[in-house]
Amino acid sequence: MIFYRFKSTFYENPLRGAETTLSARKPGNTNPIRTLFAVFVLLCLQASVLPVHACENSECQEQKNTFRIGYVEGSLLLQELLPLLDRAYRQIGITPVFQPHPANRSLKSADHGLLDAEAGRSSALPEEYTHLVRVDVPLHHFRGYAYTNRADITAFDPEELHRYRVGQVRGILWTDKLLKELETLEVSSSPELVRILGKNWVDIIFMAEKTMKMLEQEQALESINIKKLNPPAKEQSVYHYIHKKHEDLVPELEKALAEILQTRE
CATH class of the missing domain: 3.40.190.10 (Periplasmic binding protein-like II)
Known part of the structure; x- marks a missing residue:
């Protein structure tokens, strides 16, 4: 569960002094005309303060x-x-x-x-x-595939996943749904997922085909001997x-x- 902490901000009322002066008057000495005038002035002051917060410049x-x-x-x-x-x-x-x-x-x-x-x-x-x-x-x-570096695993079969150690990126919806009944090793990013496969911490990982291709271009993955398992585990837009x-x-x-x-x- 994720918790968000919000910082409270308190703004001092610039009209506090006027409010205090009006409320300090004794009821018996109150002049109705003077009171109405004071309220009018107060409203004018509020109107003059509010535009300060409006967007008046390009920034x-x-x-x-x-x-x-x-x-x-x-x-x-x-x-x-x-x-x-x-x-x-x-x-x-x-x-x-x-x-x-x-x-x-x-x-x-x-x-x-x-x-x-x-x-x-x-x-x-x-x-x-x-x-x-x-x-x-x-x-x-989008096409999502299972990948492995084990020679004895030759195809993707969801019914056989329970036999293997499986890795996934935390919070990816399609893998969460696919692997919800399994215990998996979760990491925070696709490059980290490839690393744990290379270290043999897991047997199978799941990733978007395009993401794997981009990783292959950016990193030297030949030593890991990663292969794609057919059929696709997921296809969607x-x-x-x-x-x-x-x-x-x-x-x-x-x-x-x-x-x-x-x-x-």
Whole structure:
């Protein structure tokens, strides 16, 4: 369970002195006209104080229009999708800021409104995330596979998984669902998952095919002798999700993403 601690901030009322002066008067000496005038002055003072907090410069407006978008730290697939989302948001006049978090924390923070959006998740989002709205343009068609470095394991069979030591990235929804009945070794990122396989701490790991290909390009994995097991463990599309307080942006985002993806084809 994740706990969020909020720091309370107390603001001193700049009109406290005026309020004290009015309340200190004795009822018998109160002049109705003077009281009405004092109330009028008080309201005018409040009106003059409030605009101080309004956005009056470009820097304030930029902060107001900044979207905080979470994504799974260490996910090379999602990192590849960030430029696409960045372009789409800027096209509709919003500056996105991308923040990496552990998978569970990122999703829950977006659902609770602590983040404005979640970069990418599967179409089968659990029902518990009731505050997230899907932007209905698939960003990527996803294939997830089991991988191993053991010569005697030649195919993926979910019925045989209980015989092996299995590793997964913590908080990845499709592997959580697939492996919910098993004891697994959980790590925080895909590169770490490959490392524990190389150290023979586990027999099988699960990962998006594209993420594994990117890891193979960036790191020397030949010594681990990783092989992909068929058939795929999971096939699905990846979508962008935003908090429902911003759902009025969905049509604009869908249009922008569709246009950008069409030009890529």
